[in-house]
Amino acid sequence: MSEPEAKKILVAEDDPGLNRLISFKLEKEGxxxxxxFDGKEALKTALEEEISAIVLDIMMPFLEGIQVLKKxxxxxxxxxxxxxxxxxxxxxxxxxxxLGANDYMTKPxxxxxxxxxxxxxxxxx
Amino acid sequence: xxxxPYLQILLIIIAVLAGMxxxxxxxxxxxxxxxxxxxxxxRLKTQxxxxxxLSYLYGDLSLEEAAGLMEGEKPYWLWKFxxxxxxVLDGHDFEKTKTLCREIGLIHHYQKxxxxxxxxxxxxxxxxxxALRCRESVSEMLxxxxxxxxxxxxAAAQGLAKSKxxxxxxxxxxALLGNTFFTYEGATEILAGFGENVGPQIVxxxxxxxxxxxxxxxxxxxxxxxxxxxxxxVDPVDFRSMMIDLLGFFKYRQALPLLQNLLEKADEExxxxxxxxxxxxxxxxxxxxxxxxxxxxxxxxxxxxxRVWKLTGDRQALPVLExxxxxxxxxxxxxxxxxxxxxxxxxxxxxxxxxxxxxxxxAAISSYALSRSEV
Numbered sequence: 001m002s003e004p005e006a007k008k009i010l011v012a013e014d015d016p017g018l019n020r021l022i023s024f025k026l027e028k029e030g031x032x033x034x035x036x037f038d039g040k041e042a043l044k045t046a047l048e049e050e051i052s053a054i055v056l057d058i059m060m061p062f063l064e065g066i067q068v069l070k071k072x073x074x075x076x077x078x079x080x081x082x083x084x085x086x087x088x089x090x091x092x093x094x095x096x097x098x099l100g101a102n103d104y105m106t107k108p109x110x111x112x113x114x115x116x117x118x119x120x121x122x123x124x125x
Numbered sequence: 126x127x128x129x130p131y132l133q134i135l136l137i138i139i140a141v142l143a144g145m146x147x148x149x150x151x152x153x154x155x156x157x158x159x160x161x162x163x164x165x166x167x168r169l170k171t172q173x174x175x176x177x178x179l180s181y182l183y184g185d186l187s188l189e190e191a192a193g194l195m196e197g198e199k200p201y202w203l204w205k206f207x208x209x210x211x212x213v214l215d216g217h218d219f220e221k222t223k224t225l226c227r228e229i230g231l232i233h234h235y236q237k238x239x240x241x242x243x244x245x246x247x248x249x250x251x252x253x254x255x256a257l258r259c260r261e262s263v264s265e266m267l268x269x270x271x272x273x274x275x276x277x278x279x280a281a282a283q284g285l286a287k288s289k290x291x292x293x294x295x296x297x298x299x300a301l302l303g304n305t306f307f308t309y310e311g312a313t314e315i316l317a318g319f320g321e322n323v324g325p326q327i328v329x330x331x332x333x334x335x336x337x338x339x340x341x342x343x344x345x346x347x348x349x350x351x352x353x354x355x356x357x358x359v360d361p362v363d364f365r366s367m368m369i370d371l372l373g374f375f376k377y378r379q380a381l382p383l384l385q386n387l388l389e390k391a392d393e394e395x396x397x398x399x400x401x402x403x404x405x406x407x408x409x410x411x412x413x414x415x416x417x418x419x420x421x422x423x424x425x426x427x428x429x430x431x432r433v434w435k436l437t438g439d440r441q442a443l444p445v446l447e448x449x450x451x452x453x454x455x456x457x458x459x460x461x462x463x464x465x466x467x468x469x470x471x472x473x474x475x476x477x478x479x480x481x482x483x484x485x486x487x488a489a490i491s492s493y494a495l496s497r498s499e500v
Contacts (some may be wrong), residue, residue, distance in 0.1 A: 018177075019210040024179045090376055092406070108215035 006032040007052035009118070011041035012068065014060045022055055023110045025067065029119075039063025046072045051079070053122055056101075056112065058092045059086040066095055073100045082114065082120040089108075127274035147273050170198065171206050178210070182221060199236045204253050207231070223257050226309050233257060239265050248280035255284025263290055270296060275306035279315070283423045286318030302359040302367065305310070309363065313370055321375035326370045334365055335386050366398040373402030385410040389465045393423045400429035419445045424454040435467050439454035442469065447475050450487040458486060462494035473498065 009031045011018040016037065022031040032050060036042045039060040046054055046068065054072065058065035065083060073080060083096040083104045093104045102121045107112055174195060181191035195302065203226075204462035228230055232254070239250035239262055251269060259309075267286070269281035280300055281430055285293040294316070301312035369387075372380045380402075388399045396418065403409045415437060431449060434442060446468075449461035458472040465472035476498075479491035 015209060015213070018213050021179065021182075021213075025183060028183055067490060107213045108219070109212075109213070110216045110218055111250065112218070113216075 004107060005079075007122070008032045010034045010042065010049070010051045010054045010056075012034065012036050012043055012045075012054060012060065012065070013037070013057040015039060015057075016087060021101055022111055022114065025115055029115055037061075039068050043071055046079075047114045049076055053080040053082070055116055055118065056081055056083050058083055058089060058096065066092060066099065069096055069099050069101060078125060080118070080125050082121065084114075084120055086111075092109065129415075132135055166458055167202055167205075170202060173320050174198075174203075178206075178222075178225070188224060188228055191225055195225075196229040198229075198462055200231055201249075203229065203231050204249075208253075208256060219258075232257060236262055240470060244274055244277055248277055251277075251284035254285075254286070255287035258288050258290075259290070260290060263288060263293055265295055266288055267296055270293055270300035275304060278304055279307070282312075282315045283318065286315055288398060289320060289322065291319070294319050294326055297365065298367065299359055302363055311368065311434060313367055313374075316367070316371060317374050319447065323378040324338050324372065324377040327372055327377070328383055331365070331368055331372075331380070331383055331387060335383065335390060362392065362394055369395065369398040369402050373398075373405030376406050378406050378408055380407070381408065386412060388413075393421075396421070397423075397425050397429055400426065400433050401438065403433050404429070408434065409433060413437065415439060416442055419449065420478055424452070424457055425455045427452065428454065429461055431457060431464050434464045437470065440468075440471065443471060443475065445484055446472075447479070450475075450479050450490055455490075458490040459493075462490045463497075465491075466494040466498040467496045 009026050010031055011019055011026070012024050013022065013035075014037050019035050019037060023035045023052060025077065026033050031052075033052065034045055036045050037060075040062040041061065042054070042056065042065075043063060045051070056065045056068060060068075067084075069083070070083060072081065077100070081101045083093065083101045084107060085093050085096075085104065086107050093106070102125075103117050177186065177191050177194045179185040182190065186194075207222060207226060211219065212223060223232075235250040235253045236259070238246040239254060242250060243350055248270065250265050251262075255266065263285065266281045266284045270277055270285075272281070278300055282297045285297050295321075298312070298316055300308075301307050301315060307315075307350050308420055325381050369384065372384070373462055384399050384402060388396060391399060400418065409415075415430050419434065419442060421430065427449060431446065434446060443465070446461045448466050450465075452458050452461065462476065465476050473495070476491040476495050479487045480495055482488050482491075
């Protein structure tokens with residue numbers, strides 16, 4: 001019997017270190033990770049790939065996370081999305097939640113907590 | 126063939142100059158090459174360290190194994206590698222990273238630099254040890270706040286802010302505001318690094334200020350004669366304003382009742398900062414009466430009040446906002462019109478009436494706000 005295919009998670013975070021940190025942890029948990037480093041790439045991957053969830057940074061080059069979320073929500077209204085931001089951009093976080101983000105985390109954070117939240121959302125979904 | 130001696134001298138000068146230019150170009154090429162080689166080496170190192178570090182962080186490598194693979198490397202490179210992780214990590218992962226930094230000797234190296242290094246070394250050390258939240262180095266960083274070199278004061282303040290310790294907050298704020306090298310904005314930005322944990326301290330400080338301020342009516346410009354901060358070092362009004370700005374920046378909403386109390390006794394400058402804090406917090410005290418501030422004699426207060434009005438939506442204040450459409454200051458007129466534009470039907474009605482009225486300035490700004498609300 002073949003192993004069930006691992007769930008694919010899109011990690012959209014422009015900071016390479018943080019992206020790697022999250023991706024590494026997700027891979028260890030058995031997910032397949034699609035890491036991207038800017039908003040345009042995030043949108044393209046989110047729309048083209050069969051993914052199970054997105055970890056989405058708000059501040060990214062070329063296209064902001066909010067814009068990505070807006071467009072993703074139209075095409076995939078039920079896709080679990082966790083947004084990442086710094087606390088001082090509270091307005092953006094509110095906007096993201098209004099646009100249908102399932103949860104958010106403010107930096108600094110514990111990657112383990114992020115994974116916990118993500119798994120919880122995916123279960124409830 | 127005999128060469129003219131003058132020509133000979135000229136040729137020698139040209140040859141020397143050409144030689145110097147060639148040497149200079151060679152030095153530039155060499156240094157560029159070295160930089161590129163170094164950065165390539167650093168890139169390779171970081172790839173190697175990334176695997177070690179992440180394996181350690183997530184339990185595949187022990188502390189001793191990871192440290193064994195990383196120690197002995199260039200401290201500054203190691204620091205450059207760890208700095209972005211320390212910025213975004215919290216809790217257990219942060220502590221684990223700090224333990225690794227200690228084990229590989231990074232903390233010890235920079236503690237020595239902070240203690241005995243030159244100015245540049247001390248400055249880097251303060252920032253590194255701050256980011257690593259090394260409590261044991263706080264007192265030495267506090268000493269650097271008294272340095273005559275602004276660069277060192279800046280580095281110490283940065284380090285202390287990043288250390289997340291709350292005790293050094295007031296000394297750092299005093300040192301930054303008392304040093305003419307720093308602008309108010311620059312100092313505020315550094316102090317914001319302390320994070321919202323200093324909220325209770327700021328509230329404590331402002332509560333003391335409220336106790337000492339005399340009872341005055343709105344718009345009377347009276348400052349405290351007694352202040353907790355050292356007046357020989359900083360201007361108490363600047364200091365108070367900065368504390369209020371920080372509460373706004375931290376969105377420290379627990380301070381709303383205090384800010385309301387302070388507002389009742391505040392001078393013009395403080396009033397402006399309190400209104401700005403409300404805007405940053407996105408919230409106002411429940412029973413705030415904005416009318417006196419919308420009618421304030423100082424245009425900046427009227428201007429901020431009009432912006433704050435959007436947070437209250439208080440219909441009772443609509444007639445005052447209507448009056449502000451004819452204010453002598455363009456910004457006040459603009460923000461009053463914006464507020465009315467956001468007030469739903471009653472606000473739009475006022476704007477429509479005014480845009481068709483005889484008063485030229487009110488008509489102009491009303492038409493402008495109406496066109497914006499239609500968009």
